Amino acid sequence: MTKIHVTTTVNGDETEFLCDPRETLLDVLRDRLNLTGAKEGCGTGDCGACSVTMEGRLVCSCLVLGAEAEGKDIATVEGIADGDTLHPLQRKFIEHAALQCGICTPGILVAAKSLLEKNPDPSETEVRYWLAGNLCRCTGYDKIIRAVMDAATEMREAS
Amino acid sequence: MALDDRKSDFTFIGTRPDRPDGLDKVTGRAKFGADAVAPGMLFGAIVRSPHAHARIVKIDTSKAEAMKGVKAVVTRADFATGLTGEFWNVQENVMAGDTALYDGHAVAAVAANSALDARDAAKLIEIEYEVLPHVTDVDKAMEADAPVIRDGTADGSVPEGMHPNVVRYHESGHGDVAAGFAAADLVIEDSFKTEATHQGYIEPHACLASLGADGKGELWCTTQGHWYAQKHCAALLGIETSQLRVTASEIGGGFGGKTTVFIEPVALALSRKANRPVKMVMSRSEVLRATGPTSSTSMDVKIGMTKDGTITAAEGVFRLQGGAFPGAPMEFTAMCAFAPYALENVRQVGYDVIANRPKQAAYRAPGSPMAAFAVESVIDLLCQQLDLDPVEVRLKNASKKGTKASYGPRFDDIGLVECLEAARDHPHYSAQLEQGQGRGISCGFWFNHGGETSVSLALSEDGTVQVSVGTPDIGGSRASMALMASETLGIPYENIRVTIADTATLGYNDVSHGSRVTYASGLATIKAAQAAIAEMCKRAAAKWGIPEDAVKWEDGCAVPSGPNAGDFEPLAMADITADMGATGGPISGHFEATPEGAGVSFGVHIVDAQVDPETGKTSIPRYTVIQDAGKAIHPAYVEGQFQGGAAQGIGWALNEEYVYGEDGRLQNAVFLDYRIPVASDLPMIDTVIVEVPNPGHPYGVRGVGETGIVPPLAAIANAVSRAAGVRMFELPMSPPRILAALKADG
Numbered sequence A: 001m002t003k004i005h006v007t008t009t010v011n012g013d014e015t016e017f018l019c020d021p022r023e024t025l026l027d028v029l030r031d032r033l034n035l036t037g038a039k040e041g042c043g044t045g046d047c048g049a050c051s052v053t054m055e056g057r058l059v060c061s062c063l064v065l066g067a068e069a070e071g072k073d074i075a076t077v078e079g080i081a082d083g084d085t086l087h088p089l090q091r092k093f094i095e096h097a098a099l100q101c102g103i104c105t106p107g108i109l110v111a112a113k114s115l116l117e118k119n120p121d122p123s124e125t126e127v128r129y130w131l132a133g134n135l136c137r138c139t140g141y142d143k144i145i146r147a148v149m150d151a152a153t154e155m156r157e158a159s
Numbered sequence B: 001m002a003l004d005d006r007k008s009d010f011t012f013i014g015t016r017p018d019r020p021d022g023l024d025k026v027t028g029r030a031k032f033g034a035d036a037v038a039p040g041m042l043f044g045a046i047v048r049s050p051h052a053h054a055r056i057v058k059i060d061t062s063k064a065e066a067m068k069g070v071k072a073v074v075t076r077a078d079f080a081t082g083l084t085g086e087f088w089n090v091q092e093n094v095m096a097g098d099t100a101l102y103d104g105h106a107v108a109a110v111a112a113n114s115a116l117d118a119r120d121a122a123k124l125i126e127i128e129y130e131v132l133p134h135v136t137d138v139d140k141a142m143e144a145d146a147p148v149i150r151d152g153t154a155d156g157s158v159p160e161g162m163h164p165n166v167v168r169y170h171e172s173g174h175g176d177v178a179a180g181f182a183a184a185d186l187v188i189e190d191s192f193k194t195e196a197t198h199q200g201y202i203e204p205h206a207c208l209a210s211l212g213a214d215g216k217g218e219l220w221c222t223t224q225g226h227w228y229a230q231k232h233c234a235a236l237l238g239i240e241t242s243q244l245r246v247t248a249s250e251i252g253g254g255f256g257g258k259t260t261v262f263i264e265p266v267a268l269a270l271s272r273k274a275n276r277p278v279k280m281v282m283s284r285s286e287v288l289r290a291t292g293p294t295s296s297t298s299m300d301v302k303i304g305m306t307k308d309g310t311i312t313a314a315e316g317v318f319r320l321q322g323g324a325f326p327g328a329p330m331e332f333t334a335m336c337a338f339a340p341y342a343l344e345n346v347r348q349v350g351y352d353v354i355a356n357r358p359k360q361a362a363y364r365a366p367g368s369p370m371a372a373f374a375v376e377s378v379i380d381l382l383c384q385q386l387d388l389d390p391v392e393v394r395l396k397n398a399s400k401k402g403t404k405a406s407y408g409p410r411f412d413d414i415g416l417v418e419c420l421e422a423a424r425d426h427p428h429y430s431a432q433l434e435q436g437q438g439r440g441i442s443c444g445f446w447f448n449h450g451g452e453t454s455v456s457l458a459l460s461e462d463g464t465v466q467v468s469v470g471t472p473d474i475g476g477s478r479a480s481m482a483l484m485a486s487e488t489l490g491i492p493y494e495n496i497r498v499t500i501a502d503t504a505t506l507g508y509n510d511v512s513h514g515s516r517v518t519y520a521s522g523l524a525t526i527k528a529a530q531a532a533i534a535e536m537c538k539r540a541a542a543k544w545g546i547p548e549d550a551v552k553w554e555d556g557c558a559v560p561s562g563p564n565a566g567d568f569e570p571l572a573m574a575d576i577t578a579d580m581g582a583t584g585g586p587i588s589g590h591f592e593a594t595p596e597g598a599g600v601s602f603g604v605h606i607v608d609a610q611v612d613p614e615t616g617k618t619s620i621p622r623y624t625v626i627q628d629a630g631k632a633i634h635p636a637y638v639e640g641q642f643q644g645g646a647a648q649g650i651g652w653a654l655n656e657e658y659v660y661g662e663d664g665r666l667q668n669a670v671f672l673d674y675r676i677p678v679a680s681d682l683p684m685i686d687t688v689i690v691e692v693p694n695p696g697h698p699y700g701v702r703g704v705g706e707t708g709i710v711p712p713l714a715a716i717a718n719a720v721s722r723a724a725g726v727r728m729f730e731l732p733m734s735p736p737r738i739l740a741a742l743k744a745d746g
């Protein structure tokens, strides 16, 4: 099958790739661009492990075609830290033991970051509903919610 | 302090440092099963049976083989022959032989240049089936007219006259139950059913395999036990165990479901045929259709009680359906059922029943949660009818040190009474309930496990330490190993690096299961560190010219003791390691053994449920987990285990279930339909860590991973039944079931 040529921006870097029209953005990120931070937990938009942002909007990259990335701005978990400085969310996840196996963590960090960009002072319920599309089977979410709330507090105090 | 004394004053243990692999896991850098690549790599795909039970008449692979980009096709003919016992069962499950035994059973596989090509090629493999009658329900599978699934599977334990689908039988207990029931003021007997649930790890099975015609291979996979994978893959492929090197990737959850192999032997077979590395990754629906769900169960429980709340006798019959293979953990169900209680008269019976479903795999305290659901529901009914407090009744009957357990042995130090007292005294237990809410409690028990364990600990010249363990880190175990090593050696946590070694670089290790990692790998790490300490003391003694036994180890230093006390300046660890090359060579410590003192585990959960009588929907406004950890090494990860177990239990109790159609096909093989709890379904989950030290571990550790899923099913059923005013006998308590129960109740 003929491949499609796509030019896009990933974590601020201009990037080109060829992809099969059936390949998802998740496939492209993982298999063609070597960005394996986004995970495939379901491939059907139900687990959020593949969360990235496209033009600043939170999306399941397993539900976006690679070809749709043309001309778009994509951000993944690999772009969250600033050089060797972790984002407050990343630090708080480690501090609060908000991950056990860690497979859901990249998607949850991307989703939580996008929440805090929209709503710097979310209530517990708002965090729970925002993250309802990100499955975690290990933690029972308790420490995840606390880590997000704590990061939000720290970020508000710093700004 | 003598090395074999149990320590109780800790410097590092009990603190909450950052986990060593934290940075990797928050930056996306950690490499999980599907994240590996190899030069020249192919992608594999599996063809699965759409039938619950069918004879495989013919497999035509010619069209697939002719497709461009296809490099290999394999069927059962490409695997070893003549296997017996569990190897044979695993092989039958990994790739069907003559018969497809369940919807989703692997029948053939293909490797191609890309994942898309492999998927297309799989569709070109033509399989002719002769559909056979099937059965998926546990009770139906035992009925006289049920289709016989694999005749001759039953072992000698099964009583005569049972259907051939009953393949194993268990019976245990003590005392005289008939006399016990006669002495009761009230006897309640009820029947219960639970559906199968899936472990639901978010990372699907994934591997990268490379095997040559010379019988030498490499396997990278997400697994709870890479030595298990090594042994089973080697057997299924007919190669020598040591010729296959297996590396465990980071693991994205397992909960028991990654204690066996599925795609790994298939990827190796494809690789051998194509002479190229092959990557395989399961889709979610493959995970749900073909990997380990739990057993489904049907249970009868009868308990007698006096008016003051003393249990006089207890009896249970537990029927577990574990798929088309023997091995449903019915003996665990039976043995765990009444373990929390000191009973003079108790009897439990288990049946292992096969049906046309995937081979069950372990799921967190396998078999125990279902038993607790039935037993603790009956106890709650007795409390309701005799007007007794549920915690007081459990305290009155609780097992303690010296109790003869329902399953045989006498308990050593255990923490059930302490957990129940903590429950009684917890503000949650006395908090006011709101309109429409009910409160439930339940005890839970799990055996815990030791298992074969090897650990190697090597000192570096700069006084830092590398610890190699063989148990994959599923939930922060690198941190607990590093804490135990730093406590033993008396050096900072940060100076220790813990690595999960591959099968070629360390002795055999049993799977990360049975809540054994912190206990057994921890004990092994401590013993290995003590061996290194003994060697360091020897080096110091030689340097000082005093006897070895005149040197003791204190706060990370060798110190002269006894008559030589104060004669020499203490030698810090880094001083000893700096010139170890010249004083006798590299220093390391090892441990290889099968620790037997795992120490059983008890927990108690308190839960409030709110039931909406209009919709039948249940919400959980408050949840508290109380469990004995022996000694919590890293309390944050202990709490995490408690919370995770509770959350999985909430899913099992309220929502999760395998739904099979009349056609024997799984109806809900995606996360949208097999819905696990999401953040907005759950409250914060409060935790209380009780610490009654395990005498079998130098620092008192008991495993904590599994017990947390035992009480929720019953605790929630008790809360829901009290909230709705109608007793629930079947899981999950989904809205339609609750509505039906309310309606039946009028």
Ligand code: FES
Binding pocket: A039, A040, A041, A042, A043, A044, A045, A046, A047, A048, A049, A050, A051, A060, A061, A062, A063
């Ligand atoms: S992999 Fe995209 S939502 Fe699950």
Ligand code: FES
Binding pocket: A098, A099, A100, A101, A102, A103, A104, A105, A135, A136, A137, A138, A139, B202, B252, B253
């Ligand atoms: S930490 Fe394992 S799925 Fe979230």
